[in-house]
Amino acid sequence: MVNLLDMISWLPSIPYQPAGEGYWSPVTSTINWCEEDYYATIYSAEIVNTLTNLLFMYLAFKGIASCIRNDHDRIFLVTYLGYLVVGTGSFWFHATLKCKSSDKRHGSNETDRAPDPWQLVDELSMIYTTCLMCYATFSYNKSKQYSIILAVFLIALAAFITGYYHYLQDPTFHQNAYALLTATVLLRAMYIMETSLRPSLRSAEKKQDRDDAEETDDTKATKEYNRQDRRDGDILKNMWMLIGTGLTIFLSGFGIWALDNVFCSKLIGWRRQIGLPWGILLEGHGWWHIMTGVGAYYYIVWGIWLRHCLNGKHDEYDLVWPNIFLRVPVVVRREGPNKASYQNGSAKKSM
Template identity: 25%
Template sequence: MPPSLDREGYWGKPTSTLDWCEENYVVSFYIAEFWNTTSNLIMILLPIYGAIRAHQDGLELRYVSSFLGLAAVGVGSWCFHMTLLYEMQLLDELPMIYYMCVVVYCIFETFRKENTVDLFPIALSLVFSICVTVVYLQWKEPLFHQFMIGILIVCLVLRSIYIVTWVYPRFRSMCYTSLGCFVFGFLLWNIDSIFCDSLIASRHALPPGVGAVTQFHAWWHVFTTLGSYLHMLLSLQIRSTYLGHRPKVKFICRVWPTVHMD
């Protein structure tokens, strides 16, 4: 993608290998991509709430870690879009790999006895994470990172669909809602990439508040957070049901779902 129209800002010239379809330093002198940055608030605050709830419910450490991992991705993404520096890009992209490994581990370990640990998938995840990190630090190709993330997502989706199809069909709606959020966010991400020039032109023609709605990469942050959060709730429901609990989905302000253990 060609870089956005450059304006000099607090963090200087971008050094990242990616520059998204939001003109730099338009809204704030201190934030390179304002909307792509602030949209990460949902990716930071909601997983922190999820981690607190998981800890209060006495859930296994891996579930607390998965929520905190998503929050770490949100912090890294905030730093990346705020600065467009290569070091901050790594702070965004590498934690995605580590977070996804934790989430994949959770969904594949749902049918294990409580408080037991299988070292093989943990070792496999560590080896995968280390190999991806070493290769990506040497070969600065974003497509490699995206391909590795894609492998983890395919594993996650296939395992989840298998469980809600053959083991716990009553959780099917949560699974497909989560998947739908991912797919819709991915669609917006591609629209933002493919039609960047047209989107920038439309933002110049529209009032600022209306033009901000066309920041589709920011919406990608929102919908991938929704998809990730819902999938973690799905994983919690499956695990808790297997352990003999009766998890219930409740809504904050009748909008945001949470899982409560009886």
């Protein structure tokens, strides 16, 4: 890495200014990250960690507009609103790095610090948004009584995590709770996707209907079943592509954040050596914002598409994803029976 820094030392750059005081000083948050404070502007404690949240906010508005335009289930509109709260809370928290101070501890010069509302919004809204996706996943096709019990349970769970995290003030607890919730919802959604769309895993009733059509030599019905199998096979392939891409981006963001925490002192030295704007590329927490934001967006899009398929609307909606690397996906309602279906960069006519 040092040799690489020597190789690019010829690039024009602006020296980093010493970390200092700013508009929101002093920094009192219970957590601070590897980005130095107030080196670029007095109005943002961590300028990169602040501005990278704009991607969260952009994707949230894009998702909200898509839900309204394409008549997606309301639960996903609420989820995108929660996603917007995540980005907004993180934006203001990284800009200020403030927390509330309470009375001094008895017999000590130290002051107890309670997390600022924006810090709680930044961290806990991730839990609340995942709980919304958990409700969307586990309540589908269930009775009203089951859905109410699930909603009460998730509200109680979110309240417990909020209270315990506020008491504990340990980021590890928040991270573990978020990871466990996300893994639970993800695995459940994968199971539903496979058992609902994979022809070999369909219910006995659907298999019997197909067998009856073949036995009675119902050519029209058999052709329709064959078409549905091909369609669902294509949908599954593209869904797994969506999941794989989103997970890769999401987990890569976590990996970069972990490296940022471990090698913080070295990264600060490297950033100061190469100067601005190139040092921005070594801001690991900023990359975490970008990559987890995109990964979470992919996850919500997948949930929307899966819900339409579960509702039997396979032929009414398409995944529009013309370029995996340059465009984010969106699920849109077809405007006509011959509208081209764009999936993973290739266009094909919908039958």
